[in-house]
Amino acid sequence: MADYDYDVIIIGGGPAGATMARIAAQNGQSVMVYDKRKELGEPVRCGEGLGQREVVAQGLDLPRWCFSTEIHGAKVVAPNGKSITWKSGDTKGWVLERKIFDKWLVELAVEKGAKVKTYHRVTDLVKKDGRIDGVMVSRWGGEPYEVRAPLVVSAEGMEAMVARKAGLKAAATLYDVDTCYQYEMKPYDHENLIELYFGNDVAPRGYVWIFPKDARKANVGIGIGAHLTNWKKGGEVDGADPKLLLDKFVQGHPQLKDSSVLEDFGGVISVGAPIDSFVKDGFMCIGTAAKQVDPIHGGGIALAMEAGIMAANVAEKARGKKDYSEKVLKEYENVWRAGPGKKVAKRLLLRKVMEEVNDDDLNHIFNTITDADLQKVLEGSFAGPVAKVVGGRPQLLRVLKALVS
Amino acid sequence: MERMARKIEINHDKCIQCVGCASVCPVMAIELVGLRMKTYPEKCIGCGACVRVCPANCIRFVEKRE
Numbered sequence: 001m002a003d004y005d006y007d008v009i010i011i012g013g014g015p016a017g018a019t020m021a022r023i024a025a026q027n028g029q030s031v032m033v034y035d036k037r038k039e040l041g042e043p044v045r046c047g048e049g050l051g052q053r054e055v056v057a058q059g060l061d062l063p064r065w066c067f068s069t070e071i072h073g074a075k076v077v078a079p080n081g082k083s084i085t086w087k088s089g090d091t092k093g094w095v096l097e098r099k100i101f102d103k104w105l106v107e108l109a110v111e112k113g114a115k116v117k118t119y120h121r122v123t124d125l126v127k128k129d130g131r132i133d134g135v136m137v138s139r140w141g142g143e144p145y146e147v148r149a150p151l152v153v154s155a156e157g158m159e160a161m162v163a164r165k166a167g168l169k170a171a172a173t174l175y176d177v178d179t180c181y182q183y184e185m186k187p188y189d190h191e192n193l194i195e196l197y198f199g200n201d202v203a204p205r206g207y208v209w210i211f212p213k214d215a216r217k218a219n220v221g222i223g224i225g226a227h228l229t230n231w232k233k234g235g236e237v238d239g240a241d242p243k244l245l246l247d248k249f250v251q252g253h254p255q256l257k258d259s260s261v262l263e264d265f266g267g268v269i270s271v272g273a274p275i276d277s278f279v280k281d282g283f284m285c286i287g288t289a290a291k292q293v294d295p296i297h298g299g300g301i302a303l304a305m306e307a308g309i310m311a312a313n314v315a316e317k318a319r320g321k322k323d324y325s326e327k328v329l330k331e332y333e334n335v336w337r338a339g340p341g342k343k344v345a346k347r348l349l350l351r352k353v354m355e356e357v358n359d360d361d362l363n364h365i366f367n368t369i370t371d372a373d374l375q376k377v378l379e380g381s382f383a384g385p386v387a388k389v390v391g392g393r394p395q396l397l398r399v400l401k402a403l404v405s
Numbered sequence: 406m407e408r409m410a411r412k413i414e415i416n417h418d419k420c421i422q423c424v425g426c427a428s429v430c431p432v433m434a435i436e437l438v439g440l441r442m443k444t445y446p447e448k449c450i451g452c453g454a455c456v457r458v459c460p461a462n463c464i465r466f467v468e469k470r471e
Contacts, residue, residue: 036438158425159424174429181460243460
């Protein structure tokens with residue numbers, strides 16, 4: 001394939017793109033990553049939480065500078081204010097510094113031989129004989145020029161512009177996204193717990209989170225169902241508004257009401273299903289661009305990295321066969337759907353069942369179960385706590401069945 | 406023939422470049438270019454998905470000649 005500039009062009013230098021670039025380069029492929037941002041990892045659009053199990057599964061040793069603090073447990077708060085807390089002796093995950101973490105992942109890829117260009121935007125796809133054969137890329141403001149590769153990968157994140165131009169149905173609908181607002185705040189004295197606050201008045205179809213950070217800081221954010229927002233006539237807010245709800249929460253919080261905001265973040269997260277198809281002739285879509293996101297909490301970093309590895313392995317097979325047809329690339333999709341895809345599908349079902357739980361039900365659950373019960377649930381023993389909850393409210397059985405199945 | 410149509414307008418002072426609007430726009434009429442969201446009014450169909458999803462409340466409709 002002498003007339004190609006690279007073996008693979010990856011659009012987007014987030015966790016999905018950087019991971020695929022690392023593995024592909026390690027396999028001996030020539031890799032180019034284009035990122036349209038001026039700085040990798042910036043702006044942050046995320047709560048920055050990452051579970052420990054996921055990183056260990058990737059075989060990565062997360063350096064100290066990539067995360068802000070460790071997570072040692074969780075506290076969940078019901079609409080009536082009653083909470084249950086679970087504390088663990090050891091680390092269960094991290095709250096990252098995404099700006100540093102993302103760059104670190106890209107650096108790992110560069111060390112393996114991948115090339116990266118920031119502030120370069122892919123404006124269009126190059127097609128030849130009906131298949132994707134390269135991209136048009138523009139350094140910010142400059143004339144787009146052609147770069148060719150037998151494989152183009154969209155790791156673009158939520159907006160998935162190029163994936164859509166490739167013909168994949170990657171546009172999100174309002175019902176399947178949560179609209180989010182987040183502050184980084186200081187001071188906030190915490191116990192390294194993730195805190196989640198539920199309730200229709202707090203966050204309709206969503207929740208408020210407090211993720212601990214180092215040096216008495218925290219990410220305080222909200223996500224609500226985007227379909228619950230409403231027209232804003234002349235700039236006035238009619239329906240639910242994430243920023244107003246977050247401000248209300250902060251004002252009502254005994255500690256945060258006197259804290260300062262160090263940074264504003266916003267974004268949308270996918271809480272729906274992955275897209276119908278991840279591949280085309282000469283084209284793959286990985287990570288959040290393919291809506292490979294946990295539909296309960298909207299987390300996508302671990303799934304993105306996993307998909308990056310799977311895609312790189314299939315890309316290597318395609319290179320060996322000199323065949324980048326949809327048929328060959330489909331193996332990546334099949335492997336994904338048979339693995340992480342199954343878990344995501346289950347979580348989507350659970351999310352939809354959970355939407356039927358109202359504030360009364362939540363209060364009932366929190367009034368009934370104790371910290372010890374939660375501990376049992378987390379250890380995988382559901383029978384006792386479930387019997388306790390359902391005893392007073394049999395209609396919850398359906399929800400809890402979905403939880404434990 | 407000239408007619409008035411509902412088109413989106415972004416208040417760039419309030420925008421935090423979260424690209425939520427671009428993610429839900431069904432016709433790719435908004436996109437992040439450089440450090441700013443860019444709109445393509447000729448593509449906009451006035452559906453309002455971006456107006457509703459925007460967490461910074463910085464998109465609104467204006468009547469424009471088409």
